[in-house]
Amino acid sequence: MGDNFMTTTQTLVQNVLNARARLGEGPLWDENNHRLYWVDIHNHRVHQFDPASRQNRYWDVGDLVSAIALASRNRLLMALNDRLAFLDIQTGSIENLCRFEFPHPDTRLNDGKCDPQGRFWIGSISEAPGQAALYRYDPDGSLHEMETGLTISNGLGWSPDGATFYLTDSPQRKIFAYDFEGETGSIGNRRVLIDLGDEAVEPDGLTIDQQGNLWSALWDGWCVVQFSPTGKEIQRIKLPVQCPTCPTFGGKDLTELYITSASVGLSQKQIQQGFYAGDLFCLSPVSPGMPTYRFN
Template sequence: METAAPSPTVLVNARARLGEGPCWHQPTRSLYWVDIYNHRIHHYDPDTGTDRFFDAGEVVGCVAPAGENRLILARRHDLAFLDIIDSTVTPLLDVEAPRPGVRFNDGKCDAAGRFWFGSMDPAGGEGRLYRYDPDGALHLMETGIFVSNGLGWSPDNRTFYLTDSSQQTIYAYDFDFESGRIVNRRPCVDLSGAPFFPDGLTVDREGCLWSAMWDGWCVIRFAPDGHELLRLPLPVQRPTCCTFGGADLGTLYITSASVGLSEAQIEKSFHSGDVFSVQGLAVGLPTHGFAGSHNVKSL
């Protein structure tokens, strides 16, 4: 295991209920992230230190860049676009019929501009993983998931990673970049029996995985073969996701949650719901945006 890591600092005193999905936007050198249950998409500008938010009009699980001044959103059961100039949200596509307790969760784009996003069904294990292509085609990629969560790709685009938080496992798949197919699912990181759960993740330039540990007070770096390399302690019980950003992609941004914590737990975890940053750990991979330019479908 590597030596001790530098300490993260509080970047945004957000006190979010369920901060998630940090997404670095290189053209504007700024950070997007969501507060799922407050229906908010946040935009943080490191140059000014300001954090503003947009109303998604619904539970929002994740966002990704989708062209100039636009984001693609996975909301409770649909996809939508957000215009960040006039703050309008335009529904794009109904994906799943409403089911009690089921909603979309984490997602991001691959290097071909395809948007991957998953749903969670903690009680029934009927969550799904989808791929939405730039030509408007929707593909069902995986089924039988309890809590579809952190996903990413190896630097060579030959391996795809997907987290099922309830199963305490990060899975690896063989990934065909040209077709977008995934095959040969196998456990990469197995945390069965641990007192915490893997949540959102990111992949660094060396191919290592950084996974936020819900109820674990930390982010853990794993080698591509799944063994632990480094444990980054955090002053919050429920870190949720992380991504690399900054001008050189050398800053790790981390979101967190306060939802479900008792008053006593929040006293021990005062910064729950805040956003953190730490530098000097590794260099990340570029964020990819949705490459579609097709017209929005009217619902």
Template sequence: MTEVLKYPVENVLKARARLGEGPIWNSNQKLLYWVDIYNHRVHQFNPATGDNSFFDVGDVVGAIAFAGENRLLVAQRHHLAFLNTQTGLLTPILETEAELPDNRFNDGKCDAQGRFWFGSMSPEKPQASLYRYDPDGSLHLMETGLTISNGLGWSPDQNTFYLTDSPQQKIYAYDFNSVTGSISNRRIFVDLTSESFYPDGLTIDSEGYIWSAMWDGWCVIRFNPEGEEILRINLPVQLPTSCTFGGQDLQTLYITTASVGLSQAQIENSFYSGDLFALQTDITGLPIYNFQG
């Protein structure tokens, strides 16, 4: 049975982003980092003061991960780079999928061993892939035949890996070997093909429940470890994109949203599209892992 969350949702930043995405919480700095993909920006939001600043990285930016003090690992169109958060300097690392000019990198996260997992998206054919970039500099192809590699994460016991293919309206689960970094035994965890919306970015809480932002769905849905919907957070915007836990006790859910592609009438009906939202919960999230390279 689905419960509607009783906690109020707060608009914490009137960002008006085109495509807000990829939020990650820095527990040491007490800052939320997030991206605006099409505006080429990596944002830094301070919830204590309401201040928000950004770096213009010169091209689309699909995902970020912490990579040491004052450094982010950034997934851009076809390459990974390090971003110095003091100087704004970008240092390219590697390039892949350059032979697929219409593809671009999308969502990404680090596992507990400090390896960066990121995927690509393909506008038409299922030509997107999932990659693992290791601290030793090696790149590994982990999955193929995807359309939009999206929302990914790991169960608290590190035995299960989750991956979303948004246009397919499915969240998949895999067996995960934390030592080798391998995935196997793909199966459908959540099937939303009967719905009119699409699963986007996700986060996982300390109880092993999955929180998935629903593109075109005006909501975030919480699924139990069996893939059953148990909670729905209604939002005042049409295009939620991703979410993460932050705050002092990792009990604040931050939600990024988008305005891209909306008509004037839709924007008037969803006036705060592209803004950053938050709600206080009594549920604790998992810490964000850093790239260890």
């Protein structure tokens, strides 16, 4: 069992797995089996964590893996370097689905998540500013480019009523809101909801609670932040790591907030200051979150 830390809000921060990941990301909760899935991008691993037993297992998928989604029984949808694929968690076999053609060579897939209708949204990350994009992959196998001009497409989510879609562009230090049409999967009317341009932090992954509040992990910020649906900051919860990457709700009542973190890019001094870099954390109790949507 890992260490516990008490925050100023009396929320308990627990280090639940000494993972020491290079770039932990993309956590999601499987409410049917009470397991947490997450990835370590640069180590090519998809992880499955059992909070009850504190056991963690992983699959080496042989490629950068940046995001996952629950699919049919015993299958996960994965975003690899430049392709989507299914992972069979019983056999470890991988079934390729589609490949992306990027306009810039230093581009790969990044954060992804399913919408309430079961479509998979996946963004890219590019070394060239403005060369990343956001895509939507539908269950019928069709791929649609939904937004362009991004640099690090990150932090996706939907409001509880399904009327608003959220997208983070980390280097811009902004979280955008869009009108979302569930039936067609279209987005429009982009506006800046949250602007952190005055801080030396980057918003990374995010998740939404049942009240419509956004929870964003701040890269280089040592914390997660809860914002209201109007973009007003509600609270910051300090973490013992410099680079938290992505939160998701889990547990029986979805009142536990699991957070992945990273150690990549940190100096030896920074790692010593943030000894738990790359570990998996859990905040509890927190306001109940939205369930994980599956790839339909």
